[in-house]
Amino acid sequence: MFAIGSFAQVAKVSVRTLRHYDDVGLLRPARVDPANGYRFYEAAQLPRLNRIIVLKELGFTLAEITRMIEAGISPDELLGMLKLRRTEAERTLAMEQQRLADMTTRIQLLQGERAMSSSVVVKPIDAMRIAQVTEPADGFNVDFPMIFERLYSTLYGELGRARIAPIGPPLALYGERADGRVDMIGAVQIDPDADLASDSVVIRDLPAGRAATLIHEGNMSTCPSSYQALQQWMEAAGEEPDGYGREIYLDCDGHRDSWVTELQFVLK
Amino acid sequence: MFAIGSFAQVAKVSVRTLRHYDDVGLLRPARVDPANGYRFYEAAQLPRLNRIIVLKELGFTLAEITRMIEAGISPDELLGMLKLRRTEAERTLAMEQQRLADMTTRIQLLQGERAMSSSVVVKPIDAMRIAQVTEPADGFNVDFPMIFERLYSTLYGELGRARIAPIGPPLALYGERADGRVDMIGAVQIDPDADLASDSVVIRDLPAGRAATLIHEGNMSTCPSSYQALQQWMEAAGEEPDGYGREIYLDCDGHRDSWVTELQFVLK
DNA sequence: TTGCTCCTCACGTCACGTGAGGTGGC
DNA sequence: TTGCTCCTCACGTCACGTGAGGTGGC
Numbered sequence: 001m002f003a004i005g006s007f008a009q010v011a012k013v014s015v016r017t018l019r020h021y022d023d024v025g026l027l028r029p030a031r032v033d034p035a036n037g038y039r040f041y042e043a044a045q046l047p048r049l050n051r052i053i054v055l056k057e058l059g060f061t062l063a064e065i066t067r068m069i070e071a072g073i074s075p076d077e078l079l080g081m082l083k084l085r086r087t088e089a090e091r092t093l094a095m096e097q098q099r100l101a102d103m104t105t106r107i108q109l110l111q112g113e114r115a116m117s118s119s120v121v122v123k124p125i126d127a128m129r130i131a132q133v134t135e136p137a138d139g140f141n142v143d144f145p146m147i148f149e150r151l152y153s154t155l156y157g158e159l160g161r162a163r164i165a166p167i168g169p170p171l172a173l174y175g176e177r178a179d180g181r182v183d184m185i186g187a188v189q190i191d192p193d194a195d196l197a198s199d200s201v202v203i204r205d206l207p208a209g210r211a212a213t214l215i216h217e218g219n220m221s222t223c224p225s226s227y228q229a230l231q232q233w234m235e236a237a238g239e240e241p242d243g244y245g246r247e248i249y250l251d252c253d254g255h256r257d258s259w260v261t262e263l264q265f266v267l268k
Numbered sequence: 269m270f271a272i273g274s275f276a277q278v279a280k281v282s283v284r285t286l287r288h289y290d291d292v293g294l295l296r297p298a299r300v301d302p303a304n305g306y307r308f309y310e311a312a313q314l315p316r317l318n319r320i321i322v323l324k325e326l327g328f329t330l331a332e333i334t335r336m337i338e339a340g341i342s343p344d345e346l347l348g349m350l351k352l353r354r355t356e357a358e359r360t361l362a363m364e365q366q367r368l369a370d371m372t373t374r375i376q377l378l379q380g381e382r383a384m385s386s387s388v389v390v391k392p393i394d395a396m397r398i399a400q401v402t403e404p405a406d407g408f409n410v411d412f413p414m415i416f417e418r419l420y421s422t423l424y425g426e427l428g429r430a431r432i433a434p435i436g437p438p439l440a441l442y443g444e445r446a447d448g449r450v451d452m453i454g455a456v457q458i459d460p461d462a463d464l465a466s467d468s469v470v471i472r473d474l475p476a477g478r479a480a481t482l483i484h485e486g487n488m489s490t491c492p493s494s495y496q497a498l499q500q501w502m503e504a505a506g507e508e509p510d511g512y513g514r515e516i517y518l519d520c521d522g523h524r525d526s527w528v529t530e531l532q533f534v535l536k
Numbered sequence: 537t538t539g540c541t542c543c544t545c546a547c548g549t550c551a552c553g554t555g556a557g558g559t560g561g562c
Numbered sequence: 563t564t565g566c567t568c569c570t571c572a573c574g575t576c577a578c579g580t581g582a583g584g585t586g587g588c
Contacts, residue, residue: 003567003568004567004568005566005567005568006436010436010516010518010530012391012392014552014553015567015568016551016552016553016554017551017552019552019569019570020551020552024551035560036559036560036568036569037568037569037570038560038567038568038569039568039569042519042528043483043518043519043528044485044519044526044528046483046518046528046530047387047483047485050387050388050389050481050482050483051386051387053389054374054386054387054388054389056551057367057370058367058370058371058374059367059371061550061551062550062551063550075378075386078378078386079375079378079379082371082374082375082378083375085371086368086371086372086375089364089367089368089371090368092364093361093364093365093368096357096360096361096364097361099325099326099327099357100354100357100358100361102325102326103326103327103350103353103354103357104354106322106326106350107347107350107351107354110343110346110347110350111347118319118322118343118346119315119318119319119322120318120322121318121321121322123280124280168274168278213318214318215311215314215315215318217312217315248278250278250311250314251310251311251312258312260310260311260312260314262278262314271541271542272541272542273540273541273542282578282579283541283542284577284578284579284580285577285578287543287544287578288577288578292577303586304542304543304585304586305542305543305544306541306542306543306586307542307543324577329576329577330576330577331576
C-alpha cells in the first residue's frame with residue numbers, strides 16, 4: 001500500500017495527476033479511507049498507470065485511453081490505432097515544418113529591410129461569379145485611372161439597366177492576350193444565379209483557390225512598390241503566382257490618397 | 269465601413285474572432301453604434317488585422333502580439349523575437365519527431381508480438397544515497413533467493429543497530445567485477461545525511477539519470493522474460509543501457525507469486 | 537411577416553498547475 | 563506543538579467554437 005505521495009514518487013507523476021485520474025475514472029485508488037478520504041494505491045496498479053503514461057506519450061487523449069483500457073484492447077487494435085495516430089502526427093509535423101520555413105522566410109525578408117512584406121497573408125479565395133468589361137492595352141504603362149473609369153462606368157451602367165446588384169467592391173483583373181498585349185478588366189462580383197446578355201459585359205466564374213495578399217494603402221500610383229513586396233515574398237516563400245495580380249478596391253469612396261486596396265496573386 | 273460580417277469575409281477570419289479581438293483590445297472596431305452595439309470596421313484596419321494574423325501564424329500568443337503592436341516594434345526587434353521563436357519551434361519540432369520515432373518503435377514491437385514491452389516507460393531517476401551489502405557470484409545462474417536473503421538480513425540488521433531508517437523498498441543491483449565475476453548487491457535508500465562505519469555495509473551515492481523501466485508482476489523466477497522485453501524495447505528504440513539492470517521490490521510482503529518488481533536499466 | 541445580421545452572456549475545450557483553506561497523525 | 567501529508571473546492575490556461583436567447587432593419 002502506498003499513500004498517494006509515495007505512489008506518485010515511484011511512478012514519477014504528480015499527485016495532482018493521480019487525483020485527476022481518479023476523478024475521471026482512469027485509475028481509481030485500490031482503497032480510499034472512508035474517514036478522511038485518503039487514497040491508497042497498490043504496487044500492482046503500476047502496470048495500468050504505466051500503460052496510461054505510454055499511451056499519453058503516444059498522443060492519445062485521456063478519453064481515448066479510458067476507452068482503450070476499458071475495452072481491453074488487443075495488440076492488433078492498438079497497432080491500428082497507433083498507425084492512425086502516426087499519420088496524424090506526420091501531418092502536424094509537416095505543418096510545424098511549414099511554419100518553421102515560413103518563419104525563416106520572414107526572417108530573410110526582414111533582414112533585407114523589406115519590412116512591408118511582413119504583412120503578406122495567404123488566404124483561401126472563394127469561387128465567385130463576376131461581371132466584367134475588358135479593354136486591351138499595350139502594357140502596364142498606361143493611364144489606369146482613365147481606362148478603369150471607362151470600364152466601371154460601362155460595367156455599372158449595364159448592370160444597373162439589367163437590374164443586377166453588384167456584390168462587394170469593384171475588382172481589377174489583368175489578362176494575357178494571344179497578341180501579346182494585356183487585357184485590363186474591370187469587374188465586380190454578382191449573384192451566381194444572375195445572367196445577362198450584353199456585348200460589352202461578360203459573365204464569368206472565377207475558381208476557388210489560394211492567394212497571397214497584401215493591403216495597399218493610399219494612392220494607386222504608389223502601388224508598384226506594394227506589388228514588388230508581394231513578389232519578393234512569393235519568391236522567398238517559394239510560391240508561384242498563377243497569372244497577373246488582382247486588385248480589390250476595398251475603400252475607394254474618398255480621396256484617391258486614402259484608398260485601400262487589396263492586392264492578390266492567385267497561387268498555383 | 270464594413271459590418272462585422274463583411275469585414276470577417278474579406279479578411280477570412282470568423283466573426284467570433286473579430287469579437288474576441290475587440291474583447292481583448294487587440295483590434296477595436298472603428299465605430300460602435302451606441303444604440304445597438306453593432307461593430308463597424310474600416311478597410312484601413314485591415315493592415316493591422318493582417319499583421320495580427322501573420323504574427324499568430326508565426327506562433328506568437330495574442331498577449332505577445334498585443335504588446336508587440338502597442339509598442340510599435342521595430343523590424344530589428346521583430347527579427348530578434350522571430351529568431352527566438354524559431355529556436356522554440358525547432359525544439360518542439362524535434363520533440364514531435366522523437367514522438368514519431370517512439371510510435372514507430374512501438375509499432376514494430378507490436379508487430380513482433382512483444383505486446384508486453386508496450387508498457388516500457390522511460391523516466392528520470394533521482395540521485396540517492398544507498399546502503400549496500402555485496403557478495404560476488406559466478407554469474408546469473410545462482411540461487412537468488414538464498415543469496416539475497418543473506419544480503420538483506422545483514423543489511424537491515426546493521427542498519428537497525430546503527431539506528432538508520434531505510435527509505436522505501438529494497439533494491440537489487442548488479443556490478444561487474446575486475447575478476448570477471450558478478451557482484452550481487454542488496455541495497456536500500458537511506459537519508460543523505462546518514463553515515464555508518466561497517467565492514468559489510470557500504471554507503472554510496474547513486475547519480476541521477478534516466479532509466480527504461482518495466483513492471484514485473486509475480487514470481488521473480490519468471491523475471492528473465494521481462495528483462496528480455498525491456499532489452500528488446502531498448503534495441504528497437506536505439507537506447508543503450510549503462511551497466512546491468514536494477515530491481516526495486518515495490519511489493520514483496522505477501523507470497524512470492526504476488527510480488528511486484530520494477531526493473532530498470534539506466535540509460536546512457 | 538419572414539429571413540438575415542447583429543448583439544450579449546456563458547459554457548466547453550485539455551490535462552492538469554496552483555493556490556486557498558482546512559484536517560489528522562508523528 | 564511544529565512540520566508534513568493529505569483532503570476538497572475552484573480558478574486559470576489559450577483562442578476562440580458553439581449554442582441560447584433576444585433584437586432591429588429590409
